[in-house]
Amino acid sequence: MRKFIGSLIVLAVVAAVILWFLSAPSPLPQSAFDGLADPDAERGRQVFLAGGCTSCHAAPDAEGDDKLILSGGLAIESDFGVFHAPNISSDPDAGIGGWSFPEFANAMKAGVGARGEHLYPSFPYTSYTRMTVADLNDLFAYLQTLPASSEASLGHDLPFPFNIRRGLGLWKLLYLKDGPVVDLAGADEQVARGQYLVEGPGHCGECHTPRDLIGGLKRAAWLSGGPNPDGPGIIPNITPDGGVSSWSAADIAYYLESGFTPDFDSVGGSMVAVQKNFAELPATDREAVAAYLKAIPGHPNGY
Amino acid sequence: MKPGIALILAASMTAATVAYAAEPQEERQMTMKQIGGAMGSLAKMAKGEAEYDAAAARQAFTTISESAEKFGQQFPEGSETGFDTEAHPDIWTNRDDFDARVAKLKADAAAAADSVGEDASDLGQKLGMVGQNCGSCHETYRLKNS
Numbered sequence: 001m002r003k004f005i006g007s008l009i010v011l012a013v014v015a016a017v018i019l020w021f022l023s024a025p026s027p028l029p030q031s032a033f034d035g036l037a038d039p040d041a042e043r044g045r046q047v048f049l050a051g052g053c054t055s056c057h058a059a060p061d062a063e064g065d066d067k068l069i070l071s072g073g074l075a076i077e078s079d080f081g082v083f084h085a086p087n088i089s090s091d092p093d094a095g096i097g098g099w100s101f102p103e104f105a106n107a108m109k110a111g112v113g114a115r116g117e118h119l120y121p122s123f124p125y126t127s128y129t130r131m132t133v134a135d136l137n138d139l140f141a142y143l144q145t146l147p148a149s150s151e152a153s154l155g156h157d158l159p160f161p162f163n164i165r166r167g168l169g170l171w172k173l174l175y176l177k178d179g180p181v182v183d184l185a186g187a188d189e190q191v192a193r194g195q196y197l198v199e200g201p202g203h204c205g206e207c208h209t210p211r212d213l214i215g216g217l218k219r220a221a222w223l224s225g226g227p228n229p230d231g232p233g234i235i236p237n238i239t240p241d242g243g244v245s246s247w248s249a250a251d252i253a254y255y256l257e258s259g260f261t262p263d264f265d266s267v268g269g270s271m272v273a274v275q276k277n278f279a280e281l282p283a284t285d286r287e288a289v290a291a292y293l294k295a296i297p298g299h300p301n302g303y
Numbered sequence: 304m305k306p307g308i309a310l311i312l313a314a315s316m317t318a319a320t321v322a323y324a325a326e327p328q329e330e331r332q333m334t335m336k337q338i339g340g341a342m343g344s345l346a347k348m349a350k351g352e353a354e355y356d357a358a359a360a361r362q363a364f365t366t367i368s369e370s371a372e373k374f375g376q377q378f379p380e381g382s383e384t385g386f387d388t389e390a391h392p393d394i395w396t397n398r399d400d401f402d403a404r405v406a407k408l409k410a411d412a413a414a415a416a417d418s419v420g421e422d423a424s425d426l427g428q429k430l431g432m433v434g435q436n437c438g439s440c441h442e443t444y445r446l447k448n449s
Contacts, residue, residue, distance in 0.1 A: 232392065233446030243449065259438045264339035264346065266434070268441030275438070301449075 023169025025112045032109075033102055036137055044142025047135045049277040050201040050285070051128075053143075055270065056085040059151075070095070071149035076122050076229065080215060081158030083122035091148035104140045105133060111168070111176060118168035120156060121175070121215065127203035129178040135201065175216040181205065182222060182296050190284075194292025197285060198223075207235045207270070210302035223293075224302035230270055234303040241298030252290035253283070328386035331377035334370045341366040342434060348423055349430050355423035364416035367433060371409035375402070391444045401444060408436040 054062075057070040069089060076083040089095035096104065096114075103114040111118060111125035119125065161167060181199050184191060198204045209217045210226040225237035238244055244252065251262045256278040259267040267275045278286055325333075341363040347353035348360060378394055378401070394401045415429040 228446065231446070233389075233448055236447055236449075258346075258434070260342065260346065260434070263336075264343040265335070266437035266441050268438070268445040269447065270442075272438045272442035 019170070020166075022173060023166050025110070025116055025118050025169065027106045027110050027112050027116070028102070030102075032105070032133055036101075036133060039137045039141030041138065041141040041145050044138035044140070046281060047131075047139040047201055048142050049280050050197055051139070051203070052274050052277050053088070055273045057088050069147050069149050070143070071151040072153055073151070075154075078122065078215070078229070080162045081156065083120055083156045083158075084154035085123075086153035087149055087151055088143065089149040089151075090144050090146055091150055094150045094152055095148060097144065097148060101137060101140050105136050108136055109133075109178070111172060118165045118172070120158075120165075120168065121171070122156075124203040124206045126176055126217065127200060127206055129176060130180070130196070130200035171214065171216070174214075181219055184292075184295055187295060188291075190288050190291045191295045193285070194288035194290070194295075197289055198292050202274075202289070204238075208238050218302070221299050221302040223296065224299035226302050228269070233269070237299070237301045237303075238293055239296055239298045240294065241300060244293070245298075249287070249290040249294050252293055253286040256286040256289060257283070326386055327377050327379055327382040328388040328390070331374065331390075332386075332388075334373050334377060338367050338370045338437075341370075342430070342437075345426065345430050349427045351423075355426070357419050357421060360426060361416050361419040364412050364419065364429070364433065368409050368412035368416060371405055371412060374405045387448060389445050389448055391446045394444050397443075401440075404436065404440045404444075408433070408440070411436060 053070065054067040056074050056076070057072050058067040058074075059069065059071050060074050062069065070087065071089055071094075072085045072087040074085040076085070087095045090097040092098035099114050106112045107114070107119060107123075108125055108128040108131060110129070111121065111123070113119050156163075180195060182195065184195055187195065205217055205223060207229060208223045208225060209219075210221050210224065212218055223238050223242075225242060226235050228235055236243055247255075247262055255261055255267070256275055258279070259272070259275045261267075278289070344353070345360060345363050348355050378390065380395065382388070383390065383392055383395055411433050415433050418429070420426070
C-alpha cells in the first residue's frame with residue numbers, strides 16, 4: 001500500500017511538472033524580427049482600422065476624435081468573469097508607450113504580456129497571431145502617434161480558477177494556432193487577402209463563430225454566428241448558408257462601404273463601428289473580404 | 304341578404320379589423336421597410352443605376368420623414384417583445400435619447416426633401432446625411448434575432 005501511495009505521489013509530481021512546462025508562456029523567437037523594415041505609421045493606420053482597436057480600447061463613452069485616446073475601460077462580461085480592456089495608449093506608464101516592438105508583437109501574436117505573463121483571450125490574439133510582423137510593426141508605429149492617457153487600467157474581475165493566468169498556457173495549446181482556419185489552398189490573391197483580413201486583424205470569427213464550454217472558437221462552425229457577447233440577441237451567420245446566402249460579393253462589399261444591406265436595412269450593434277472602419281479602407285480590401293466570405297464553406301446557424 | 308354577400312362582408316370586415324389591430328411590433332417593421340424602400344430608390348439614383356428624378360427623390364425623402372413621425376407611436380410600452388421584434392430593450396429605459404434620434408431622422412429627411420436639387424450631384428451627400436441616422440440608432444437600439 002505504501003508503495004502504491006508512493007507511486008501515486010511520484011505520478012502526481014511528474015504530471016504537475018509536465019503541466020508546468022506545457023503551460024509556460026512561449027514568446028516569439030528572436031528570428032521573427034529579422035530583416036524588419038522601418039515602420040510606416042500611415043500604413044499602420046490601415047491595420048488599426050482593419051483591427052477596430054477603438055471598439056474595445058477607446059473609453060466606452062468616447063465620441064469623435066476622443067476614440068483615438070486608447071485609455072481602455074470597456075467591460076466585457078463573459079461566462080468566466082468580467083474582463084476590462086486595458087489602456088494601450090502611448091503613455092509610457094499607464095499605456096504601452098514604454099514597450100519595445102518585440103513586446104508588442106509578443107502580445108499580439110503569442111498572447112504574452114510585457115512581464116512575460118499570459119494574456120487573457122478576451123484580447124483576441126487567437127486571431128492576431130495570423131498577422132504579419134511587418135503589419136504589426138506599422139501598427140505599433142501608428143499607435144505611438146496617438147494621444148497618451150494616464151488613466152490606470154482596471155484589471156480583470158475573475159473568479160477561481162480563471163484568475164490563474166498560468167492555466168491559460170494549457171488553453172493556448174488547444175486554441176492558439178497561427179495557421180489559416182479555412183483551407184483555401186490555391187485561392188487567388190483576392191481571396192487570400194480577404195482570408196488574412198477576416199481571420200487575422202479583422203478578428204471577425206471572435207464574434208461570428210460560436211464558442212465551446214471553455215471559450216474556444218468552434219472552428220468546425222467557423223463564422224456561422226453565435227450569441228451576442230454584448231447583450232441580448234445574436235451575431236449573424238455570415239457563411240454562404242447564413243442570412244447572407246442571397247447576397248452577391250458586390251452586396252457584401254457595398255454593405256461594408258455604406259452600412260446598407262441589399263434590402264436597405266442598415267448595419268446595427270457592434271458592427272456599426274466595424275463597418276465605419278471598413279468604409280475607410282481601400283475598396284480592394286472590402287472586395288477581398290467579400291470574395292473570402294463567398295469562398296468559405298457554409299454552415300447552419302451556430303446560435 | 305344573400306349568404307354570399309354576407310360572407311364577403313364578413314370577410315372584408317375581418318380583414319379591416321385585422322389591419323387595424325396590427326401590433327405595434329408589426330407596424331414598425333412595416334415602417335422600417337418603407338424607409339428601406341425609399342433609401343433603396345435614392346441609392347439607385349445616387350449610384351447611377353436609375354435615372355435621376357427630382358420629384359421621386361423629394362417623395363422618397365418625404366416618405367422617410369413621415370415614417371420617422373410614425374415611429375413616435377410605434378414603440379409603446381408593452382411592445383418590448385414578440386412578433387420577431389428586433390427592438391432593443393434599452394429603447395424603453397433610454398426613451399428620451401431614442402425619441403431624440405427619431406426626431407433627428409425626421410428633421411434630416413425633411414431638410415433633404417426641401418432641398419432636393421435639379422440634378423444628382425448632391426444626392427449622395429444628402430443620402431449619407433440621412434442614412435447615417437439608420438446605423439447610429441441601430442448601433443444602440445436594434446438587436447439581431449436571426
